[in-house]
Amino acid sequence: MKFGIVVFPGTWSEKDTHYAVNGVLGQDAEYIWHGDEKLDQYDAIVLPGGFSYGDFLRCGAIARFSPVMEAVRNFANKGGPVIGICNGFQVLCESGLLPGVLMRNDHLEFRCIWTDLKVENPSTMFTSTATAGQILHIPMSHGEGNYQADSATIKQLEDNGQVIFRYADTDGNITPAINPNGSINNIAGIINERGNVMGMMPHPEKASEKLIGGDDGNVIFTSMIENIVTTLA
Amino acid sequence: MTVSQETLDEIALSRDEYEAIIDRLGREPEPLELGLFGALWSEHCGYKHTKALLRTLPASSERLLVAPGAENAGVIDLGDGLSVCFKIESHNHPSAVEPFEGAATGVGGIIRDIFAMGARPIALLNSLRFGQPDDARTRYLMNGVIGGISSYGNCIGIPDVGGEIFFSDSYKGNPLVNAMCVGLIEDGKMASASAKEPGDLLLLVGADTGRDGIHGASGLASRSFEEQAEMRSAVQVGNPFLEKVLIEACIESLDLPGVVGLQDCGAAGITSAAIEMAERSSMGLKLLIDKVPRREQGMTPYEVMLSESQERMLLAVTPGEEGPVFDLFEKWDLDATVIGEFELGENVRIFDKGELVTSTPVITLTDAPEYKFTGVKPQWLTDLQDADLSAIPVPAESPSTLLLKMLAAPNIASRFPIYRQYDYHVQTNTVVEPGGDAAVLRLKGSKRGIAVSTDCNGRICYLDPEIGTAIAVAEACRNLSVTGAEPVALTDGLNFGNPETADVQFQLTESIAGMSRAAEAFGIPIVSGNASMYNQSSGKDIYPTPIIGSLGLLEDVEKHATVAFKTEGDAIVLLGTDSTWDGIDGLAASEYLDLIHGKVEGQPALDLDLEIRTQTVCRDAIASDLIASGHDVSDGGLAIAIAESAIIGGIGASITEAPGERWDAAMFGETQSRILVSLSPENLSKLKDITSALNVPMTLIGSVGGDSLSFGDSISTPLVDADDAWKNGFTLATSD
Numbered sequence: 013m014k015f016g017i018v019v020f021p022g023t024w025s026e027k028d029t030h031y032a033v034n035g036v037l038g039q040d041a042e043y044i045w046h047g048d049e050k051l052d053q054y055d056a057i058v059l060p061g062g063f064s065y066g067d068f069l070r071c072g073a074i075a076r077f078s079p080v081m082e083a084v085r086n087f088a089n090k091g092g093p094v095i096g097i098c099n100g101f102q103v104l105c106e107s108g109l110l111p112g113v114l115m116r117n118d119h120l121e122f123r124c125i126w127t128d129l130k131v132e133n134p135s136t137m138f139t140s141t142a143t144a145g146q147i148l149h150i151p152m153s154h155g156e157g158n159y160q161a162d163s164a165t166i167k168q169l170e171d172n173g174q175v176i177f178r179y180a181d182t183d184g185n186i187t188p189a190i191n192p193n194g195s196i197n198n199i200a201g202i203i204n205e206r207g208n209v210m211g212m213m214p215h216p217e218k219a220s221e222k223l224i225g226g227d228d229g230n231v232i233f234t235s236m237i238e239n240i241v242t243t244l245a
Numbered sequence: 246m247t248v249s250q251e252t253l254d255e256i257a258l259s260r261d262e263y264e265a266i267i268d269r270l271g272r273e274p275e276p277l278e279l280g281l282f283g284a285l286w287s288e289h290c291g292y293k294h295t296k297a298l299l300r301t302l303p304a305s306s307e308r309l310l311v312a313p314g315a316e317n318a319g320v321i322d323l324g325d326g327l328s329v330c331f332k333i334e335s336h337n338h339p340s341a342v343e344p345f346e347g348a349a350t351g352v353g354g355i356i357r358d359i360f361a362m363g364a365r366p367i368a369l370l371n372s373l374r375f376g377q378p379d380d381a382r383t384r385y386l387m388n389g390v391i392g393g394i395s396s397y398g399n400c401i402g403i404p405d406v407g408g409e410i411f412f413s414d415s416y417k418g419n420p421l422v423n424a425m426c427v428g429l430i431e432d433g434k435m436a437s438a439s440a441k442e443p444g445d446l447l448l449l450v451g452a453d454t455g456r457d458g459i460h461g462a463s464g465l466a467s468r469s470f471e472e473q474a475e476m477r478s479a480v481q482v483g484n485p486f487l488e489k490v491l492i493e494a495c496i497e498s499l500d501l502p503g504v505v506g507l508q509d510c511g512a513a514g515i516t517s518a519a520i521e522m523a524e525r526s527s528m529g530l531k532l533l534i535d536k537v538p539r540r541e542q543g544m545t546p547y548e549v550m551l552s553e554s555q556e557r558m559l560l561a562v563t564p565g566e567e568g569p570v571f572d573l574f575e576k577w578d579l580d581a582t583v584i585g586e587f588e589l590g591e592n593v594r595i596f597d598k599g600e601l602v603t604s605t606p607v608i609t610l611t612d613a614p615e616y617k618f619t620g621v622k623p624q625w626l627t628d629l630q631d632a633d634l635s636a637i638p639v640p641a642e643s644p645s646t647l648l649l650k651m652l653a654a655p656n657i658a659s660r661f662p663i664y665r666q667y668d669y670h671v672q673t674n675t676v677v678e679p680g681g682d683a684a685v686l687r688l689k690g691s692k693r694g695i696a697v698s699t700d701c702n703g704r705i706c707y708l709d710p711e712i713g714t715a716i717a718v719a720e721a722c723r724n725l726s727v728t729g730a731e732p733v734a735l736t737d738g739l740n741f742g743n744p745e746t747a748d749v750q751f752q753l754t755e756s757i758a759g760m761s762r763a764a765e766a767f768g769i770p771i772v773s774g775n776a777s778m779y780n781q782s783s784g785k786d787i788y789p790t791p792i793i794g795s796l797g798l799l800e801d802v803e804k805h806a807t808v809a810f811k812t813e814g815d816a817i818v819l820l821g822t823d824s825t826w827d828g829i830d831g832l833a834a835s836e837y838l839d840l841i842h843g844k845v846e847g848q849p850a851l852d853l854d855l856e857i858r859t860q861t862v863c864r865d866a867i868a869s870d871l872i873a874s875g876h877d878v879s880d881g882g883l884a885i886a887i888a889e890s891a892i893i894g895g896i897g898a899s900i901t902e903a904p905g906e907r908w909d910a911a912m913f914g915e916t917q918s919r920i921l922v923s924l925s926p927e928n929l930s931k932l933k934d935i936t937s938a939l940n941v942p943m944t945l946i947g948s949v950g951g952d953s954l955s956f957g958d959s960i961s962t963p964l965v966d967a968d969d970a971w972k973n974g975f976t977l978a979t980s981d
Contacts, residue, residue: 021490021577024402028673031689061671063400066486122395124668153399153668218670223687223803225670225678 013240014040016054018080018100021046025061025097025217032220033058033233046075049083055240056093057084059100061153061215071114071156072103081107093137093236094209098154101201101211110204110211111169112161118194122155126225127192127214129200130180133173136203137239138210138232147184148177148228150214152192152200157213159195159202169202177201177212247273256283262614269609277547277595278603281610284513284551285520288778291613294744295776298757306770308733316438317358317509319772320430321734323798325691328435330362331427333372333699333738333794334511335777339480340422344389348422349397349483350555355426356403357509357558360492363436363499364428367672368686369398371408371424372699372738372792376417376782378655378979383412386420387979393483394424395666400485401492404675405667406684408699412655413839415703418782423738423775425794427697429688436499438508439525440561440587445505447519447530447585448560448567450574451491454514454552455540457481487556487579494577495558501573503566510557516550518559519585520593524611526561529590535598536584546597561587616744620751629708632846634832634910640841644908645962647841648884648954649970651913654840657881658974680893681808682724682877685799694802696730698795702880703788705834705849710752712849713834714759714791716917719856720879721795722767726860727875727920729805729867730797732767737774737793742786744778752789760791766853806867806875810894810923815873815949817898818932819883820920821859823942825902827882831914836880841909849917856918858939863920865935871928878919884912886921888954888967897964900947903957912956923949 015033019026026043034041044051051057064075075081081103088094088109096104104110117123129150131142142148161169169175177200181190186198193213201212216229253263256279266274266282274282285291292299304313306321310328313319318330336351352369359366371394376383387410398405408425440447457480498504506526510518515537523530534546540554560581562570567583574581594604640647651657664679676694677685683698700721706713722732737760742749764771780787799805810817819825832838833847866872874894878886884904891898904911924932929945936943955961 021493022400022486024489024671028671031673035689062402063486063489066400066484068486122399122666122668124399124670125665151670153670155399215670218673220673223676224673225675 013055013237013244014042014053015056015058016042016044016051017058017060018044019046020062020064020075022064022066023060023062025215029058029060029217032217032229036220037230037233037237039237044080046078046080049079051083051087055244056236057087059096059103061098061100064099064103071099072106075103076107085109088209091206091208093240095138096211097215097217098213101213102156104209104211109209110202111165112159114156115158115160116156117158123192124153125192126151128180128182129177129214130184130186132175132178136176136207138203138235139176140239141235142231145184147180147182148231149226150216150219150229152214154213157193157195159199166196172205174203174205175199176203176210256280257287258283262286265614275603277550278605280547280551281516281605284516285610286613289512290517292776293613294616294778295739295753296615297617298753299774301757302761302771303764304770306734309770311435313770313772317361319770320435321772323693325693326432327688327691328430328433329427329695329796330359330364330430330772331425331736331794331796332358332773333423333425333736333792334358334775335738335740336422337419337740337777337780340390340420341418343480344386345393346482347480348390348393350481351422351424352394352397353483353485353488353555354511355424356488357511359426359428360495361436361438361507361509361558362428363434363496363507364430365496366403366426366492367429367674368427368697369403369405369424370697370699370794373408373410374416374421374703374790375412376414377412380417383417384979384981390420390422391663391666397483397485399668401489402671404669404671406669406675406686407679407697410660410663411703413704413788415788416782419780419787421740421780421790423740423792425699425736427796434499436507439506439522440528441505443528443587443589444564445587446562446564446567446583447587448562448570448581449537449584450558450560450579450581452484452487452554452556453538453540454549455554456544456548456552457554459548459551481553481555483555490577490579491556491558494574494579498560498570498573501569503563503570504560505563506561508559510559512553514551514553520607520610522559522561523587523593523607526587528587529607530585530593531588532585532593532595534595536582538580538582546595546602618750618754620747620754622751623748629846630848634829634847637832637838637842639907639909644912644960648888648962649966651837651881651885652888652967652970653974653977654836655975655978656836657885658978659972660975662975676802677728677805677807682727683730685728685730685802685805687802692801694799696725696728696797696799698724699792700724701790701792703790704839704845706756706790707788707845708834708847709849710755710789711759712851714756715763715853716849716851717791717793718760718763718767719851719853719917720877721793723860723877723920725795725797726863727806727877729864730799731864732769732795732797734769734796735764735771735793737771737791739774739776740780740787740790740792741778742781746786749786756789756791763853766857804868804870806872808876808890808893809874810890810896810898810949811873813896813950815923816926816929816945817923817947817949819944819946820862820922820936820941821855821918823944825900825944825946826904826911827914827916829907829910831882831916832910835882835913835915837882837909837913851917858941859918859920862936862939862941863922866932871932872922872924874923876921878921879915882913882915884956888971890921891954891964892968892971896949897951897953898947898949899951899955900957902946903959
């Protein structure tokens with residue numbers, strides 16, 4: 013299968029993503045420049061981390077107007093798999109492909125740490141190789157990852173099993189103390205109702221090999237690969 | 246004599262230097278010309294007070310691909326088609342005036358130095374010094390600096406993997422902000438900061454030029470400095486997004502056949518960048534100053550030449566081949582403008598709207614005067630060195646209480662509250678994260694890895710600049726060796742007081758001598774450097790602070806050691822000494838002496854030969870898979886080193902021998918050349934073989950295990966208390 017990795021001028025996680033899906037997992041992967049509008053050749057789109065167009069206004073607020081995002085919207089509307097990581101998650105929210113917003117971390121500082129993510133829903137195309145309640149050790153690196161939405165939206169996300177990952181301790185307890193940025197209900201990642209667009213703040217591509225601290229991030233890409241390859245076959 | 250003292254003061258030139266300019270030109274300089282001289286003869290660009298000394302530094306190595314001085318930094322071969330360059334740069338005075346932007350643009354500046362060589366930046370480090378954190382302004386400066394580094398570095402996709410922070414009243418009004426960047430060059434594709442042929446075009450790319458940073462090099466960086474809010478206009482403002490784009494575009498442009506040279510615009514802006522390029526190319530240069538895109542209207546040629554607006558680079562491009570260059574920069578939404586051309590001749594000729602404004606021989610500008618001096622050791626220093634350390638009273642508190650106090654001290658407590666604000670994972674090469682003695686990075690596509698560190702204890706350098714600087718080199722290398730990496734190159738960031746004074750001249754002379762002696766003993770070159778002078782606070786010179794950046798090579802990156810104790814029952818061994826505990830002399834220049842007794846005194850010492858052998862033993866043991874952990878014994882002494890390995894490993898330790906009557910010196914003394922390791926008891930005899938072969942003393946001092954730190958039978962501290970003190974100490978000490 014072929015991953016398409018979107019590159020805005022301020023993106024910096026595209027090479028790490030390419031390395032994870034191609035270098036480690038052996039899948040085809042290509043970069044997509046932010047001015048490109050044709051995505052037919054890809055089986056899945058990744059919006060990686062970074063600072064899109066500098067994010068001077070609000071993270072992802074300008075990126076949503078880019079030509080490539082119009083194409084990503086069409087791709088997603090046709091059921092194509094899209095994963096947004098960190099800045100990519102922010103762009104998906106700004107673009108309306110996912111509900112809610114990512115506000116400044118409640119402590120107002122940038123935070124780069126390893127997090128433990130509890131898999132809340134293993135029956136999605138992004139988590140199918142995980143088990144319910146499995147803990148994934150994956151780093152985060154952001155200043156604006158405080159996920160918030162109105163109470164009706166949160167209720168809908170929770171009721172539909174659209175909350176995919178929560179920040180947890182190593183035993184899987186969801187506590188305010190372990191919440192690294194103030195996200196409501198410790199939410200670290202969500203999926204759209206249709207189940208083909210997922211956004212998460214931590215960086216699975218930064219956890220691709222044991223040598224750099226762990227390879228739990230591969231669970232997400234491997235799930236995508238298994239599901240997409242099955243669909244293609 | 247037409248020039249006023251006020252004019253000379255503004256550009257920080259002395260009357261004698263003005264006379265020298267007239268001498269060289271055979272006439273009075275034009276006003277614009279005088280500005281060029283002010284910038285290029287500034288301490289910051291011209292190294293007036295350090296040039297002669299810096300020439301004495303070791304600069305050769307079998308691994309050197311590009312010699313230091315030939316380009317912005319020397320290039321070191323790592324094998325497997327990979328090479329690296331690295332450099333430190335200071336942004337002390339800008340950070341004292343405007344901490345956030347000062348630090349941010351310091352990071353931006355050093356990154357440009359590195360990618361100007363065609364290298365992809367793969368790591369940032371920063372070495373910071375502040376006054377004591379109980380002062381509100383110091384906390385404002387510190388938080389601003391950390392915020393600036395975080396804001397700029399995180400936006401740009403380069404991991405910030407290490408550095409140091411140290412607090413002392415010596416730096417109160419004059420913090421030190423030194424940033425180091427490491428760049429990786431693949432397949433020998435490096436860039437030169439020069440043109441090839443007369444006729445080559447000079448292109449300015451990146452940001453428009455504004456009025457910011459005028460006189461940054463001459464005014465802010467190169468003269469006596471006291472806090473001056475009105476100097477704020479001399480501080481530049483950074484845009485990391487633009488820099489990120491500039492990195493990608495410039496590195497990509499090097500694949501175009503027409504791009505022959507690349508140079509960063511740093512201190513003294515276009516003046517320094519373009520004229521240094523001309524000098525390096527042995528050509529003249531025609532500059533069309535009106536072509537420079539401006540951010541604001543009405544700027545004079547003088548302002549355009551001296552602006553230090555950030556995120557600008559210069560390219561030398563073969564004429565006729567500029568088309569693809571413009572296309573590439575347009576793809577990245579960056580401006581690229583031809584602002585001149587290299588030509589036969591010796592002069593830089595500056596034109597404004599077709600009119601020749603000035604024509605000046607390049608060599609007169611770039612060959613700044615050199616001041617030579619030999620310092621005389623001041624009596625006050627002899628008095629401090631001769632202090633009787635045995636007269637220091639043993640504290641009334643218990644050893645456990647003091648251990649917790651030391652662990653929570655601003656200079657010792659965990660730096661996690663700082664570095665968690667920096668992205669240290671991006672690029673996915675970080676094998677050993679910040680928090681250890683050195684960071685370890687893998688090199689994708691190779692089995693090899695590198696380790697990087699910075700080090701300098703200004704207090705030790707104050708008490709003996711020669712030995713102190715040798716210790717800074719030794720420690721910067723020891724930080725690498727405890728991870729298993731062999732030191733291969735160094736860079737230096739010299740931070741000193743007013744070089745016009747006898748004391749600072751003595752410190753500089755001695756410090757460079759110590760750096761040379763130590764680097765030669767290690768057999769490694771100093772590949773680049775930076776000098777920041779006139780660092781003074783309340784009229785007093787700062788501690789001499791020659792920060793050493795070190796880079797080491799691991800043949801197999803999988804085989805590396807970390808600080809953490811790992812396994813219950815492992816033996817704890819001290820390499821480099823045949824006794825468990827330190828003696829009274831170890832108190833010299835120690836953190837304990839300063840923190841608990843308020844004294845900075847004693848004679849620091851270093852046995853360089855023992856140091857090098859001890860480091861070799863440690864590396865050999867790691868390469869042979871004998872060792873479970875390795876940690877440098879330095880700030881706070883052995884008890885702190887043991888506590889850190891235990892806390893980070895989450896497992897206790899017991900040391901067999903009691904520290905005795907002078908338990909304070911024993912536990913917290915800072916005698917050099919000691920490395921703390923832990924290993925499986927069954928590996929002890931093999932380790933003994935290695936130490937015996939190199940004649941390095943080693944002492945079995947205890948074992949890993951339990952949930953406390955015990956020293957002999959009577960001193961025991963619960964690990965959980967030590968953990969709490971060390972992890973929360975920094976936040977407690979720096980909260981309002």
